[in-house]
Amino acid sequence: MLNYSTSEENYIKAIFHLQKDGIVTTNELSAELKTKPASVTDMMKKLRDKKLVHYQAYHGFKLSNDGKKVALLIIRRHRLWEFFLAEKLKFNWDEVHIVAEDLEHVSNKKLIDKLDEFLGFPRFDPHGDPIPDSNGKIETSKQVCLTELPLNKTSTVCHVSDQSTEMLELLGHKKIGIGTKLEVKKKFNFDHSLEIKIRQQAPSNISGELAKNIYVRYDD
Amino acid sequence: MLNYSTSEENYIKAIFHLQKDGIVTTNELSAELKTKPASVTDMMKKLRDKKLVHYQAYHGFKLSNDGKKVALLIIRRHRLWEFFLAEKLKFNWDEVHIVAEDLEHVSNKKLIDKLDEFLGFPRFDPHGDPIPDSNGKIETSKQVCLTELPLNKTSTVCHVSDQSTEMLELLGHKKIGIGTKLEVKKKFNFDHSLEIKIRQQAPSNISGELAKNIYVRYDD
DNA sequence: GAAATATTTTAGGTTTGTCTAAAAATAATT
DNA sequence: AATTATTTTTAGACAAACCTAAAATATTTC
Numbered sequence: 001m002l003n004y005s006t007s008e009e010n011y012i013k014a015i016f017h018l019q020k021d022g023i024v025t026t027n028e029l030s031a032e033l034k035t036k037p038a039s040v041t042d043m044m045k046k047l048r049d050k051k052l053v054h055y056q057a058y059h060g061f062k063l064s065n066d067g068k069k070v071a072l073l074i075i076r077r078h079r080l081w082e083f084f085l086a087e088k089l090k091f092n093w094d095e096v097h098i099v100a101e102d103l104e105h106v107s108n109k110k111l112i113d114k115l116d117e118f119l120g121f122p123r124f125d126p127h128g129d130p131i132p133d134s135n136g137k138i139e140t141s142k143q144v145c146l147t148e149l150p151l152n153k154t155s156t157v158c159h160v161s162d163q164s165t166e167m168l169e170l171l172g173h174k175k176i177g178i179g180t181k182l183e184v185k186k187k188f189n190f191d192h193s194l195e196i197k198i199r200q201q202a203p204s205n206i207s208g209e210l211a212k213n214i215y216v217r218y219d220d
Numbered sequence: 221m222l223n224y225s226t227s228e229e230n231y232i233k234a235i236f237h238l239q240k241d242g243i244v245t246t247n248e249l250s251a252e253l254k255t256k257p258a259s260v261t262d263m264m265k266k267l268r269d270k271k272l273v274h275y276q277a278y279h280g281f282k283l284s285n286d287g288k289k290v291a292l293l294i295i296r297r298h299r300l301w302e303f304f305l306a307e308k309l310k311f312n313w314d315e316v317h318i319v320a321e322d323l324e325h326v327s328n329k330k331l332i333d334k335l336d337e338f339l340g341f342p343r344f345d346p347h348g349d350p351i352p353d354s355n356g357k358i359e360t361s362k363q364v365c366l367t368e369l370p371l372n373k374t375s376t377v378c379h380v381s382d383q384s385t386e387m388l389e390l391l392g393h394k395k396i397g398i399g400t401k402l403e404v405k406k407k408f409n410f411d412h413s414l415e416i417k418i419r420q421q422a423p424s425n426i427s428g429e430l431a432k433n434i435y436v437r438y439d440d
Numbered sequence: 441g442a443a444a445t446a447t448t449t450t451a452g453g454t455t456t457g458t459c460t461a462a463a464a465a466t467a468a469t470t
Numbered sequence: 471a472a473t474t475a476t477t478t479t480t481a482g483a484c485a486a487a488c489c490t491a492a493a494a495t496a497t498t499t500c
Contacts, residue, residue: 007487026448039488041449046486058448058495089334102326111319114309227457246478259458261479266456278465278478442500449494456486464479470472 001073006105009074011043012052015063016071023060072136078104079125079132080115086126087119093126093163109134124178128159128215139217146184146194146206146214154183155216162213174204181219221293226325229294231263232272235283236291243280292356298324299345299352300335306346307339313346313383329354344398348379348435359437366404366414366426366434374403375436382433394424401439 004012014032018024026044030037048055052067063071081103082096091099113134116122123139124130130139143158157180160171171177175198185203186195192208206214224232234252238244246264250257268275272287283291301323302316311319333354336342343359344350350359363378377400380391391397395418405423406415412428426434 005486027446035487036489037448038450038490042487085331089331089338091330091334099326099328099331102328103323106319106322106326108319108322110311111305111309114311118309225456247476255457256459257478258460258480262457443498444500445496445498447494447496449492451492452490454487454489456488457484458486459484460482462479462481465477467474467476469474 001070001109003107004070007043008047008052009070009105011040011047012063012067012071013074013078015053015061016068016075019062023062025060069136072132072138073107074104075138076132076134076136077107077112079129080112080119080122082125082127083119083122083131084115087122096126124158124217126159128217141217141220143215143217146196146211146216147192147208149184149216151184151187154181154219156181156219157214158217159215160213161215167210167213170210174206175201176214182216221290221329223327224290227263228267228272229290229325231260231267232283232287232291233294233298235273235281236288236295239282243282245280289356292352292358293327294324295358296352296354296356297327297332299349300332300339300342302345302347303339303342303351304335307342316346344378344437346379361437361440363435363437366416366431366436367412367428369404369436371404371407374401374439376401376439377434378437379435380433381435387430387433390430394426395421396434402436 010033011029014029015024018028018032026037026040030040033040044053044055044061047053047067048061051064052070053061053063055061078100081100085091085096085099086093116134121133122131128143132138149155157176157178159178160167176182180198182196182198184194185197188194192211194206194208194211195203196206197203230253231249234249235244238248238252246257246260250260253260264273264275264281267273267287268281271284272290273281273283275281298320301320305311305316305319306313336354341353342351348363352358369375377396377398379398380387396402400418402416402418404414405417408414412431414426414428414431415423416426417423
């Protein structure tokens with residue numbers, strides 16, 4: 001895999017995030033990256049010459065297959081560093097993004113693969129987004145709020161949106177953490193509380209307030 | 221502390237390494253950085269305007285006090301990452317430098333201070349070079365080979381140059397590692413073996429072969 | 441479907457960091 | 471001390487990545 005400049009990588013990543021299977025426009029991308037539309041046009045010509053985007057003047061652009069591969073590698077680096085910062089260096093989960101924006105551009109494959117191993121091959125970053133593996137393969141299942149999980153569907157906790165000590169204390173007491181497998185057994189409309197089941201534990205109850213802050217992913 | 225570009229940082233660091241209390245010349249620096257002398261002149265004007273070097277045309281340059289502070293911060297980042305790579309990611313000690321060359325330019329103070337804490341405030345990098353603290357203060361004592369250590373001088377092991385499993389096995393058996401405090405009691409000219417003393421242990425003997433690979437620093 | 445509006449591209453300029461080739465200053469040699 | 475050699479600086483150019491202002495194309499509206 002070739003090497004790209006920090007700027008090129010930022011453009012590729014931004015296109016990836018913007019293209020929800022449609023086409024990305026010059027203004028969208030310039031807004032996302034806080035550059036002027038003219039700069040976007042310049043870069044698109046360059047990325048088109050490198051065969052990373054499909055681009056025709058005045059008709060927007062989208063990543064080529066090669067471009068997507070590059071994007072997934074950058075996202076892999078970003079999310080692994082985010083995990084490292086939160087898990088090992090004890091950054092708050094809302095501080096990690098900005099630091100990872102810089103670290104993600106250090107593109108040494110061995111570094112990233114060894115970091116991955118050191119972290120225990122985590123599958124989700126601190127925001128609950130999936131981390132691509134070393135081949136660029138990424139988990140596609142969507143995360144949902146615990147309040148929206150259908151009954152009796154096994155799922156895995158991937159993110160908690162409030163990280164206050166009070167919240168963490170409560171989660172600790174209920175033995176719920178990132179990676180915990182659980183399913184919802186009953187929903188009570190009166191107070192929106194839930195009855196949940198964690199395997200090898202007795203069923204327990206969770207307030208609607210707490211459930212709102214817990215995000216899970218369906219197990220396969 | 222202001223922010224400097226990767227290029228500026230590389231120049232500052234290179235000057236720091238070249239100026240063993242003398243003056244650095246244009247050709248020396250261009251050789252070190254693999255750029256042309258003309259590029260060095262350009263950058264020296266820029267660093268002079270930023271008051272990081274003292275520079276007069278045709279008469280070489282050296283870092284100002286501010287320049288030295290910046291250099292020590294960069295070296296701090298470099299050596300902490302080297303330590304991380306060797307200690308946590310299990311890179312060989314001779315592979316860490318090249319990767320740290322990239323990581324050192326991510327200049328987020330909180331990141332580096334938290335990394336330092338995570339690593340347990342290490343004082344030396346895997347090459348045995350001292351790591352400046354968060355104020356830029358650096359250990360000045362020079363490392364010497366165990367074979368050159370004067371008798372009865374207390375010292376601390378800071379580096380082993382051979383990291384083969386055989387070597388590490390032997391060191392483990394003799395209870396010698398980075399940070400071990402020891403002194404040399406006798407030197408035998410016949411086979412260059414040494415008698416050493418580690419506090420709270422019985423005196424033991426070390427072959428000349430082994431001693432050649434152990435580096436120590438005088439205790440204050 | 442023509443006019444008005446919005447979007448995108450082109451043309452040309454700036455900064456950073458590099459280069460080459462020529463000129464200037466310093467150092468070495470006879 | 472004058473000439474030669476070396477080192478350093480200047481002058482001008484280039485690529486990357488950005489910019490502004492004007493021109494070209496698309497889209498919307500009446």
